[in-house]
Amino acid sequence: MVLTxxxxxxxxxxxxxxxxxTFPNAVVEFEPVVPLQGDRETNTPLVWITGVExxxxxxxxxxxxxxxxxxxLATVDENVLLELEWGDDLDGIVQPLLDTGGRLLTARGTATNWKFDLLFDSHVSLSxxxxxxxxxGIPVTLRKLSSSTVQREPSDGDSDRSILPNHRETLxxxxxxxxxxxPRECQLAELASKEDVSDSALSKRLRRATASLIERTLLDDESVGDPSYE
Known part of the structure; x- marks a missing residue:
């Protein structure tokens, strides 16, 4: 099950x-990019900006x-397409999104607010x-939440790799x-060292992966409640 x-x-x-x-009439919209070169695309987004010379x-x-x-990269009427390279100190919602394995589908910013469509692989990750x-200290307003079960017919020799797209390799x-x-042949610290992450980060990743596996294999849509946003 994936959540949007x-x-x-x-x-x-x-x-x-x-x-x-500086430009209160500006509108910023991120252009979806298919990653082809590892982490570079996550650090160099394409954005359309209107309302500014x-x-x-x-x-x-x-x-x-x-x-x-x-x-x-381009100028179309009053729309400017830019390639940005982020600095090293992004904060706000960016690091929490990376830490929980979330995906940014769309983003639109105005002087009023930023609106995002985010993709998560489980209720645990979203929560x-x-x-x-x-x-x-960042108030989040949930406008809409939808869930669906990812289904794909596996080919010969291809087990259900679509079950856990973000955490399959970790599991x-x-x-x-x-x-x-x-008894355990490998402790959490040793496993975290192999993944080049902290013990805490790996523990959270394993919990999210396990929860996602349970949701996708043991529960149906009706038996999974919405996360609490209080």
């Missing part, structure tokens, strides 16, 4: 928020703390994201390393 959450946050809690202080826009973006570099962002590594054996 439509949320809004205040403008100043996401990258480029300071842009609207291009000659004023680029100098303003280069002065923001969020942007390391900016390149104009952890919401809790972390809220604890960071398999833990299994083959003897983490689930009794």
């Amino acid at each position: 959450a439509e949320i809004t946050v205040s403008t100043d809690t996401f990258a480029l928020g300071s842009l609207f202080e 291009p000659e004023r826009l680029l100098p303003a973006l280069r002065k923001t703390d969020d942007v390391e570099a900016v390149q104009r 952890e994201f919401n809790m972390t962002v809220t604890n960071n 398999l590594l833990a299994y083959h390393s003897g983490y689930y054996d009794t």
Whole structure:
């Protein structure tokens, strides 16, 4: 089961928020990009910006703390397509989204707020994201939540790899390393070292993966409740 959450946050809690202080009529929309070169695409998004003169826009973006570099790719009427390179200190909702394995599907920013469509692989991941962002002092408004079961006919020799798109490899590594054996052949710290993450991060990842596996194999849509946003 995958979950799509439509949320809004205040403008100043996401990258480029300071842009609207100078250009209150600006509209920022992220262009979906299919990753082909590892992590580079996550660090160099494509964005359309309207409502700002291009000659004023680029100098303003280069002065923001969020942007390391900016390149104009195209100008169509009053729409400017830019490639941005993020700085190293992104905060707000970005790090919690990365930590919980969430995916950013769409993003639209105005002087009023940022609206996001986010994809999570389980209710646990979504709840952890919401809790972390809220604890960071960022109010999140949930506008819409929908769920669906991912189904795909496996080909010969292809077991159901679509069950856990984000955590399958972690579960398999833990299994083959003897983490689930009794007694354990591999401790959490050793497994975390193999994954090059902290013990805490790996423990959370394994819990999310296990919860997602249970939801997708033992529960149906009607038996899974919505996460709490209080």
